[in-house]
Amino acid sequence: MISEDERLDAIFHALSNRTRRQLLADLSGRPARVNELARPYDMSVNAISKHLFVLEKAGLIERRQEGNSQTCLLAPGALADADAWISHYRQYWTSQLQGLAQFVESREDR
Amino acid sequence: MISEDERLDAIFHALSNRTRRQLLADLSGRPARVNELARPYDMSVNAISKHLFVLEKAGLIERRQEGNSQTCLLAPGALADADAWISHYRQYWTSQLQGLAQFVESREDR
DNA sequence: CTATTCGTCAACCAATCGGTTGACGAATGT
DNA sequence: ACATTCGTCAACCGATTGGTTGACGAATAG
Numbered sequence: 077m078i079s080e081d082e083r084l085d086a087i088f089h090a091l092s093n094r095t096r097r098q099l100l101a102d103l104s105g106r107p108a109r110v111n112e113l114a115r116p117y118d119m120s121v122n123a124i125s126k127h128l129f130v131l132e133k134a135g136l137i138e139r140r141q142e143g144n145s146q147t148c149l150l151a152p153g154a155l156a157d158a159d160a161w162i163s164h165y166r167q168y169w170t171s172q173l174q175g176l177a178q179f180v181e182s183r184e185d186r
Numbered sequence: 187m188i189s190e191d192e193r194l195d196a197i198f199h200a201l202s203n204r205t206r207r208q209l210l211a212d213l214s215g216r217p218a219r220v221n222e223l224a225r226p227y228d229m230s231v232n233a234i235s236k237h238l239f240v241l242e243k244a245g246l247i248e249r250r251q252e253g254n255s256q257t258c259l260l261a262p263g264a265l266a267d268a269d270a271w272i273s274h275y276r277q278y279w280t281s282q283l284q285g286l287a288q289f290v291e292s293r294e295d296r
Numbered sequence: 297c298t299a300t301t302c303g304t305c306a307a308c309c310a311a312t313c314g315g316t317t318g319a320c321g322a323a324t325g326t
Numbered sequence: 327a328c329a330t331t332c333g334t335c336a337a338c339c340g341a342t343t344g345g346t347t348g349a350c351g352a353a354t355a356g
Contacts, residue, residue, distance in 0.1 A: 081204040092198035093344085094191040097271070104278035110303060123345055125303065130343095144302055144353035150278070159272045161207070166265055168214035203314085220333060233315055235333060240313095254323035254332055 083135070087158045090134035095119070096127050100136060100150065107149035109142075193245070197268045200244035205229070206237050210246060210260070217259035219252075 090096055095117065102113055114124040128148060131137045135154035140147045200206055205227065212223055224234040238258060241247045245264035250257045 081207075084207065085202055085204060088198050088202035089343095091271075092195055092202050094195060095344090097191075097194065100275060104275060111301085119344095120346070121303070122305095122347085126344075129304095146303065155272060155276055159269070159276060161201075162265055162269050162272065165210060165214060166269060168260070205314090221331085229314095230316065231333070232317085232335095236314075239334095256333065 083154075083157060084161055086134040087136065087154050090130050090136055091158065093127070093130075095124075096131055099124070099127060099131065103137065103148060103150050107147050109145050109147055111145075113148065193264075193267060194271055196244040197246065197264050200240050200246055201268065203237070203240075205234075206241055209234070209237060209241065213247065213258060213260050217257050219255050219257055221255075223258065 099113060102108065102116075110125060110128065111121065113128070114121040117124060128137065128139070132139060135151055137148050138151045140149070209223060212218065212226075220235060220238065221231065223238070224231040227234060238247065238249070242249060245261055247258050248261045250259070
């Protein structure tokens with residue numbers, strides 16, 4: 077049984093690398109094979125394959141075997157989890173900001 | 187000059203650790219000093235201090251020197267950036283899903 | 297059958313991460 | 327003046343990360 081924390085760890089970790097974010101962008105709208113995905117990058121196919129594995133572990137993409145080849149496509153759910161976490165805390169951010177001005181003032185004229 | 191990619195790297199990296207996410211939760215609503223924050227954790231103050239540094243570098247919190255002590259509080263902006271990135275791609279997720287059923291079908295009855 | 301293309305596995309590497317301990321400087325309390 | 331509290335700095339540690347190369351098995355093409 078995998079905890080919510082572990083899922084969020086994996087999701088945010090997956091998003092914390094620009095190559096992986098770019099791969100997600102590349103997959104926006106259309107699925108693609110590993111080779112296609114790797115071509116534009118100045119990096120071995122192997123490295124891309126590892127990045128895809130990280131994305132898959134986080135639940136951000138799925139891979140489907142297609143005979144010789146392998147198709148990757150975006151998976152729903154994981155990104156929504158990240159979004160939910162952020163949205164939840166953004167409301168605190170906002171509410172704290174309402175009180176922030178007074179807080180700062182109260183300190184600055186000590 | 188710090189690139190957008192570097193900012194997002196830092197923000198998502200900061201969010202990828204459950205202790206740091208919890209620290210942000212702890213700061214929800216009220217600022218707190220490093221010692222206060224560290225107390226509930228089974229971890230040295232030093233470790234917490236490092237986590238706070240990561241959060242600060244990502245622009246998620248600010249620290250204000252208060253004489254001997256040090257007050258941490260949430261900072262606006264960074265979380266909004268993460269939110270913006272995710273929101274942008276969620277729309278692709280959704281639109282891709284609309285076409286996914288057909289795609290899967292077209293492959294499965296080959 | 298043979299050659300090629302696809303992607304992964306395994307081993308390795310330097311760099312970063314997440315934590316520790318110990319020493320320290322700067323403010324505060326007595 | 328002295329002791330205490332606050333938090334950081336520095337060094338160290340094992341584990342993980344992000345990349346490499348080389349070998350391999352499985353599917354496809356000639």
